[in-house]
Amino acid sequence: MKERAFLLVEDNPMDEALTLRALKKHNIANNVVVAHDGVEALDYLFGEGAHAGRNTEDPPAVVLLDLKLPKIDGLEVLKRIRANEKTRLLPVVILTSSKEQRDLLEGYNSGANSYVRKPVEFTEFAEAVRNLGLYWLVLNELPPATGETS
Template sequence: MTSTIATRPVDLLLVEDQPSDAELTLRALRALDLGTRLHRIKDGAEALDFVFGRAPYTDRSVEDAPGLILLDLKLPKVNGHEVLRALKSDDRTQQIPVIVLSSSGERSDVERCYALGANSYVVKPVDFDAFTQTVQRIGTYWLDLSEGAGPCPA
């Protein structure tokens, strides 16, 4: 996806550097047909620029924050832990639900993410069908069923 979508509202921001995982995730979410506007970012630095409306996303505002962020941990430039820390330490973005979707099942990663304010931590299943079902369950809950998902009004 290109940055031309950046000016439109985004319901879900996927921060994932692995093309195959990103494609599977987006395909699983699109299959739900929730009318969700999706955007993918490939590294942590760009994710922060997108959410906070910094170059090259100066046409966006932090008030246009996504309703949900799916965040990988092992990202280039700025890792997922640092992205999570930045989002949850800023009053303007701390209410955005952030789901860590990582291949790491290390207890230290899980504990650190929750300590930083992650709303959920999900280990990516290796099996294709299990991966698809997991992503769809996340999407259904956070984008369709959960009350009050997204940033709270100021």
């Protein structure tokens, strides 16, 4: 079975590059899909727009979701993921710059599985990304997806 994807929703190209570098460095998540705003992320998940025709029966292992995003922000993306029958149980990790209480609270209230603050210090950041990859790709048992074949 093909390794399930890691959906990274990140609008900042620097952060995208750093996250990909950290994942590559630790040799995890070879199958990373990047969405650069909320609309793109939802299109990928629901097989619409630019991703029309994509097999939605093959959901990513985890969504790494930034909060401040163009068009549709992270919290709204999360709410739509939770509202949709197909993606209701999809693991979503908020990966963002702030640890403002209101972000944390709204994140968990909207159904986030986890909330990770991006550290400024790169080694810490790389460590955080590595832990996320290990946890969600290796340790975590996913809920049975519709159409799961394995």
